[in-house]
Amino acid sequence: MNINGLTVAEILNQVAIDIEDQKDYLCFLDGEVGDGDHGVSMTIGMRAVRRSLADLPTSYLPSDVFDSAAEAYAVEVGATIGPLYEAAFAAAGDAARDKKTLDHTSDWLNIYQAMFTAIQELGGAELGDKTILDSFHPAIESMRVSVAASSDLADALTLAGQVAMQSARDTKDMVPLKGRASRLGERAVGHQDAGATSIAIILQSIAREVAKLQLQINYHFTL
Amino acid sequence: MKKLINDPFDMVEEMVDGFISANDDIVKRVGRRSIARLESPIPNKVAIVVGGGSGHLPAFAGYVGSGMADAAAFGNVFASPPAKPIIEAALACDSGAGVVFIYGNYAGDCLNFDRAQDTCREMGHDVESVVMNDDVASAPSSDALRRRGIGGMLWVYQIAGAKAETLASLGEVVEIAHRANENTRTIGVGLSSCIVPANGKATFALADDEIEVGLGIHGEPGMKRQKVAPVDEIIEEMFAQLMADLDYRNQRVALSINGLGGTPAEELFVVYRKVKALCDAHGITIAHKAVGEFVTALEMAGASISITRLDLEMEILLNAPVNTCMFKKLQRESSSA
Numbered sequence: 001m002n003i004n005g006l007t008v009a010e011i012l013n014q015v016a017i018d019i020e021d022q023k024d025y026l027c028f029l030d031g032e033v034g035d036g037d038h039g040v041s042m043t044i045g046m047r048a049v050r051r052s053l054a055d056l057p058t059s060y061l062p063s064d065v066f067d068s069a070a071e072a073y074a075v076e077v078g079a080t081i082g083p084l085y086e087a088a089f090a091a092a093g094d095a096a097r098d099k100k101t102l103d104h105t106s107d108w109l110n111i112y113q114a115m116f117t118a119i120q121e122l123g124g125a126e127l128g129d130k131t132i133l134d135s136f137h138p139a140i141e142s143m144r145v146s147v148a149a150s151s152d153l154a155d156a157l158t159l160a161g162q163v164a165m166q167s168a169r170d171t172k173d174m175v176p177l178k179g180r181a182s183r184l185g186e187r188a189v190g191h192q193d194a195g196a197t198s199i200a201i202i203l204q205s206i207a208r209e210v211a212k213l214q215l216q217i218n219y220h221f222t223l
Numbered sequence: 224m225k226k227l228i229n230d231p232f233d234m235v236e237e238m239v240d241g242f243i244s245a246n247d248d249i250v251k252r253v254g255r256r257s258i259a260r261l262e263s264p265i266p267n268k269v270a271i272v273v274g275g276g277s278g279h280l281p282a283f284a285g286y287v288g289s290g291m292a293d294a295a296a297f298g299n300v301f302a303s304p305p306a307k308p309i310i311e312a313a314l315a316c317d318s319g320a321g322v323v324f325i326y327g328n329y330a331g332d333c334l335n336f337d338r339a340q341d342t343c344r345e346m347g348h349d350v351e352s353v354v355m356n357d358d359v360a361s362a363p364s365s366d367a368l369r370r371r372g373i374g375g376m377l378w379v380y381q382i383a384g385a386k387a388e389t390l391a392s393l394g395e396v397v398e399i400a401h402r403a404n405e406n407t408r409t410i411g412v413g414l415s416s417c418i419v420p421a422n423g424k425a426t427f428a429l430a431d432d433e434i435e436v437g438l439g440i441h442g443e444p445g446m447k448r449q450k451v452a453p454v455d456e457i458i459e460e461m462f463a464q465l466m467a468d469l470d471y472r473n474q475r476v477a478l479s480i481n482g483l484g485g486t487p488a489e490e491l492f493v494v495y496r497k498v499k500a501l502c503d504a505h506g507i508t509i510a511h512k513a514v515g516e517f518v519t520a521l522e523m524a525g526a527s528i529s530i531t532r533l534d535l536e537m538e539i540l541l542n543a544p545v546n547t548c549m550f551k552k553l554q555r556e557s558s559s560a
Contacts, residue, residue: 035441
């Protein structure tokens with residue numbers, strides 16, 4: 001595999017498309033307990049990310065892609081999600097700094113872990129507060145197991161995406177302690193968290209893109 | 224969805240362009256999503272910077288002008304502005320006398336205004352923040368720091384704005400803004416939902432015969448849903464919530480009845496009539512009053528009642544003239560305080 005800057009940009013472009021495809025669903029989840037704009041904020045951010053990718057220089061590293069995504073979220077989004085994703089993408093950029101390719105499962109474990117830590121530090125939430133962290137964290141733990149087991153990258157990312165989506169569904173049982181939904185307390189139980197869902201969509205999207213890449217390589221190898 | 228818009232994702236940009244053109248005798252653009260009074264920075268005057276999500280006009284940009292705010296940052300619909308436009312707003316109006324950020328208590332606003340404050344301070348500007356939390360429905364009084372900021376900002380901005388116009392110090396303006404906020408309580412009632420343009424669908428659903436007391440200005444659920452009732456009964460219940468939270472009996476107050484965007488002014492006056500009667504019954508003197516749309520939630524139907532318990536200083540400050548983009552009043556002679 002050769003996940004270089006160009007490939008990371010292609011992955012992020014697809015992530016942006018997948019998030020926009022799920023805009024209405026994310027708004028629906030948010031509308032049940034919050035103000036119904038999570039899908040809109042994420043779409044605004046991801047559209048800005050796609051525009052920023054078009055402005056990248058002719059040759060760039062994976063970290064440059066993450067850095068420009070961070071800037072896009074910083075300038076265009078606002079709300080809580082803007083600074084959180086700005087921090088997450090900036091941390092991803094730092095974790096990938098100077099690397100020409102991100103071909104190893106451990107590269108992506110480091111990136112996910114850095115994003116998670118940045119979100120947790122800025123947002124101040126704890127696990128179990130019914131936030132992004134509650135789907136992201138189990139996905140990272142799954143990546144850690146995959147690294148220990150020397151799983152191949154596409155398998156590790158795919159499993160992490162599945163774990164994240166299942167964990168997002170499990171946020172239904174949690175009582176929110178952060179964000180607008182927190183003022184609802186027990187009334188929010190039974191509703192799936194929108195932020196936990198959007199990060200799961202992102203992780204699944206990354207996994208699908210990398211798996212496609214893997215398939216292409218296998219295909220060429222067989223020939 | 225039927226709205227007077229083009230691409231929903233362009234609405235805020237196009238609104239900001241129109242807003243600035245329509246108010247070019249009062250404000251100037253100081254960033255893509257930020258405005259300031261034409262005269263900014265005003266020598267020796269503490270500057271007040273406001274801001275928040277779009278969808279609430281006249282809040283927040285509508286209150287930029289003399290007697291209220293010096294600058295404002297626009298966010299996306301129902302989303303706090305990022306730090307950048309807040310910083311642009313602050314830098315444009317700081318004369319060196321300092322800046323006060325006054326905004327509502329929401330996670331996104333707190334995060335972005337805090338980041339803007341940190342950046343401005345690093346650049347050598349004196350910046351303080353006052354976070355408004357007047358919505359009694361959003362948390363119990365024992366947990367008041369978690370309450371949202373809603374309609375009470377009309378009084379907080381005027382009191383702080385009038386104080387700043389006297390060339391008071393940064394500390395004095397911050398103190399009275401806090402004092403105004405601490406003496407202000409608001410409760411709202413929602414009758415119908417609103418549609419975030421880029422979402423395209425109603426944020427939530429209320430049955431034809433249902434209302435929600437305590438509904439937030441972004442459609443966040445409130446205290447409870449109930450069957451619609453004659454307005455006097457609804458207002459009695461809402462007024463009781465305010466009275467239970469702050470002792471207004473035999474006090475002088477500022478009272479505003481705020482329409483959320485989809486309720487006719489006629490109904491707001493029906494509400495005012497009932498609140499006035501309840502004030503009379505509790506020995507409350509209405510020293511200042513306003514009925515209209517001050518903090519809206521797009522086309523949501525409903526209203527909120529804000530009452531600020533006044534001391535002599537706040538009452539006198541509210542006599543000052545205001546000439547902002549969307550709220551104007553003439554100098555008032557001192558009332559019988």
